[in-house]
Amino acid sequence: MKMLEHVFESLRKHFTGTGRLSRLKPLFEATETLFFIPAHVTRNGPHLRDNLDLKRFMSIVLVALIPPVGWGIYNTGYQTLHAAGHLVGTGTALLKGLEIVLPLIVVSYTVGFFWEILFAIFRKHPISEGFLVTGLLFPLTLPPTIPLWQAAVGISFGVLIGKEVFGGTGRNILNPALTARAFLFFAYPGQMSGGSVWVAIGNLKNAAVDTISGATPLAVAALAETGDEIHQLLNHAGFSFGTLFWGMYPASIGETSTFCCILGALLLIVTGIASYRIILGGIIGVLGSGFLLNLIAGDASPAWFGLSPYYHLVMGGFAFGIVYMATDPVSGPGMEKSRWVYGFFIGVLTVLVRVFNPAYPEGVMLSILFMNLFAPLLDHVEIRIRLKKRIPNV
């Protein structure tokens, strides 16, 4: 530790003042503060400060992401080997998964931080911790088959257009990770549509098949004809409620396991980092609209109407989206009651997109981005209502 401190002290002169690398000061500072909370003290009152800082704030989200990342790696490896006809052990599945997922994470962080650092240097501000989360969330929303260059293009779009053009962390309107994914979704629908099964096979030796095509749970459901029972179709396709809940099926890397998302949600709620209001609001929104559709379902209505609302919670990326994406404080509302409304409508819109829009089997991403746009309005309305009750002091 002393040695590390010494290393930073000896390097400091190159990065500050007239040092040769002074333009890279933000990079130096970011690296140093990763290891050491600086020795800055308060100038005047309040003389105390809370121990919580933004680094810890964001690190807790990273910790909460460990279950989906771990499961995502295992599941990706398992599905790949399984589809290729191998008998799969835990170790081999993990190794295979790492081989597929790690490059995606590395590309996401490298390319994203390149832009972050570039903007930090030109804007002369410190590198923000927000990207630590964005850079990990983004690859988890991708199918394992995505080409690395597409991931690089996607995260570039997310950081540049999703965040930096608005002025950087804290000023963005949309969630950068979802902006990046939305860009890929519309720009390269072949790899991203959400319809076909995503199993990475390509580079396996002795593969039984080269590629595999099938349908995701959402696509199975979307293909259902009037009069079909969706959960029977899902069961038939191998997607029982249990499978969907535990996450043992091929889909985007991080989104499969609802259970892992619940683990993450618990940590985020217990530590108070994520708003439980958004998460609960979203669940109520999904269940409420699902039940409503059940009520109006008749013989002639599409099969979606009759699907038990619980299935909506475990299918697709809803759990992942509502826990990790919707709770982003920057792009969500800042008022407590607005957070209920915001979460609720994300849930409702997710179900509506799934049920009524055959073009997009999955609706979570779009409904979160859509509600991001409404977050300031929700805040505005709640503040107005609140101020009406307040006794003025002017």
Place this chain on the structure above:
Amino acid sequence: MITISAGKRYLPAISGKPRAEIEPIKPISFVAAIPESIPYIKPRLHVKVGDHVNIGSLLFTDKRRTDIRFLSPGGGTVHRIDFGPRRVIREIIIQLDAEEKQENFTPISRDDLQHVTGRDLLGRLTEGGMLPFLRSLPFRDIVDPEVAPPSIIVALSADEPFHPAADVYLAGKKQLIEYGLLALKRITDRVYVTVDQQQRRVMGDFGEMITHTLSGSYPACDPGVLLYHTRKRREDNPAWFIQGQDVLLLAQFLSTGKWPTERVVSVAGSAANTPTHFLSRMGAPVSAFIGDSIDENSIRIVAGGLFRGRKVRQASFLGLYETSLNLIPEGAEKTFLGFIRPGYGKPSSSRTFLSRLNPKDLSVDCNLHGEERACVNCSSCARICPVDILPQFTYKSLLVDEIEEALEHGLLDCVACGLCTYVCPSKIALCETFNAAKLSYYKEQARP
């Protein structure tokens, strides 16, 4: 007796609470008046170095309103007048005589008090330099005796860490407080007396005198918070307030006709050796309480509370309103991998540290515990604000000069408790912005 709860807010317990005892301080030979510690005033000196003054002699007046007089806390010779940049008067230091002389004012007996009008009383308080102890919300400037207040709030407790406990400084002072309250009632019928629920002895002894008991963490005992919770109309806003110890001074002044100097001062904080109370006098030197061998680079001395207090040196003196000294470690050290440590000993009002499960009072220091970042709209400040301002939105509206919007949010209800700045994970000095905005608004509103 009405109980006011200031909401559910969590503040970690800080170590270094003063014991419930009063000790005498060692004899002192200097006292001082600190014009710099009194907000808003523009002092005009009426003494020069070498002049002889009595306790209660005029030292300086306020250029804005020359009727506001500041009297000498000691009898002796003016030893030194310390000027700061642009000739701001920092300290007027008086070397005490062995036998201090006192100025004489007309005393009022308790029976006569019933027949004095509020106007007459305020006239006597002005003449006797007692007016500065009465301050008015929302700006907390010295009151204008020409404007009748909607109410006077007497705050017997100050719950900012750490101030003298009401149970301690009010012991045996029941008669004096009664007299003081009687006097205040001559000014307005609506005198609210508030005390912290935890001050059991005062609650028991003063039962019928207390109108409001307060529960909740700092700043539940602040007069501004009480006003926020009790006001019914906008006319209630410009209430006056006075601190408990200042009521004692007021009562002593009126009943004896002598300028009072007695103060109970608490010395506390994580770095204080034996946190306790001292019986001392106004304008006493800091070194009389804590000695003069403290390393000021490693320990911060704060006159006043840890949130609103003023950083002082051990060679300095206590100001007019200051009744506490708090010592905490400066904490200018780096923390290795601090962002991921479990933090059982690191106090936080969030739930992100294991310290939430630690039942002990925890040590604090002056470290920022992070670097300044952009606001991420986490709402920590809105959750902790005692008067339900929306600090993050108010702050942003002030950044774009939308002062009207900030006022609408309740900027003037802000009690400057500093909690928004304290909790901010992005280390934004919200409270500083609010104080600056209030100050510039007040200057705009001031009489020409």
